[in-house]
Amino acid sequence: MKRPLVTVGLLYTVGILAGRWLDATLPVLFGVSVGMGLLAIAWSRARPILLWALLPLAGWTNEVGREAVLAPDDLRTLFANGPEQVKVRGIICEPPSAKIFERGGEAIWRSSAILEAREVERDGHWSTAFGKVIATAPGLLDSNYFAGREVILDGVIRLPRGPLAPGLFNPRGFYEQEGIYFQEETQSTNDWSVASVSGTLPVAPRFEAWARRTLALGLPGEDEPLRLIWTLALDWKTPLTEDVDEPFLKAET
Numbered sequence: 001m002k003r004p005l006v007t008v009g010l011l012y013t014v015g016i017l018a019g020r021w022l023d024a025t026l027p028v029l030f031g032v033s034v035g036m037g038l039l040a041i042a043w044s045r046a047r048p049i050l051l052w053a054l055l056p057l058a059g060w061t062n063e064v065g066r067e068a069v070l071a072p073d074d075l076r077t078l079f080a081n082g083p084e085q086v087k088v089r090g091i092i093c094e095p096p097s098a099k100i101f102e103r104g105g106e107a108i109w110r111s112s113a114i115l116e117a118r119e120v121e122r123d124g125h126w127s128t129a130f131g132k133v134i135a136t137a138p139g140l141l142d143s144n145y146f147a148g149r150e151v152i153l154d155g156v157i158r159l160p161r162g163p164l165a166p167g168l169f170n171p172r173g174f175y176e177q178e179g180i181y182f183q184e185e186t187q188s189t190n191d192w193s194v195a196s197v198s199g200t201l202p203v204a205p206r207f208e209a210w211a212r213r214t215l216a217l218g219l220p221g222e223d224e225p226l227r228l229i230w231t232l233a234l235d236w237k238t239p240l241t242e243d244v245d246e247p248f249l250k251a252e253t
Helices: 004-021 026-042 047-067 171-177 203-215 224-234 242-250
Strands: 084-092 097-103 106-122 125-138 150-158 180-185 192-194
Touching: 004 047, 026 047, 084 125, 106 150, 125 150, 171 180, 203 224
Parallel strands: 125 180
Antiparallel strands: 084 106, 084 150, 097 106, 106 125, 150 180, 150 192
């Protein structure tokens, strides 16, 4: 067999697809997987067949285990009854992103970040929590918020919205594939605070801030042409305005 890993990958992928489309409980899948693995060790003659059969089963078990509620402090258990006003303490997993929209001729910023929740405050009491949250806020976050920093957010935790109409993009389904089942919606960036000042700003954000200042030297101020320069030169967040989107489409960027 010239490409054995292709067959391995395909069989494992079949198991992942089975985990998404077929119902099975994690204890049953885990028990069958362990039993088949032990049987493959003990029964040498049937070992090749059992190992090939174990590959899709392992993919199936992994997919179900990734989405299973295993802890009592899982966010899906804590907030099963719907939206709730809470404070969430967690670690920023990835660099926050920002988008700019144009509404009524006015530029509107909106920031978002993915948090690994550690604690939640309900009725004045903090308790442990587990799970990822997509946190959003109108406005632009400053450089104090970066990947690895511990923060506290005060807002409403809810399920991400579904598609605006059948067939359109489904944010809830997209985030669920990433293991994110809740959104913390804050009213402004003032609802964000730094919980721990440990850690320093990574090199990449510091370089981007310096490069943006340098590219803006001699220009009258921040406007759409300058934002376009930032985006082309630094892979900056694309401003979602018609005046900027059109040249991007024409340049096939």
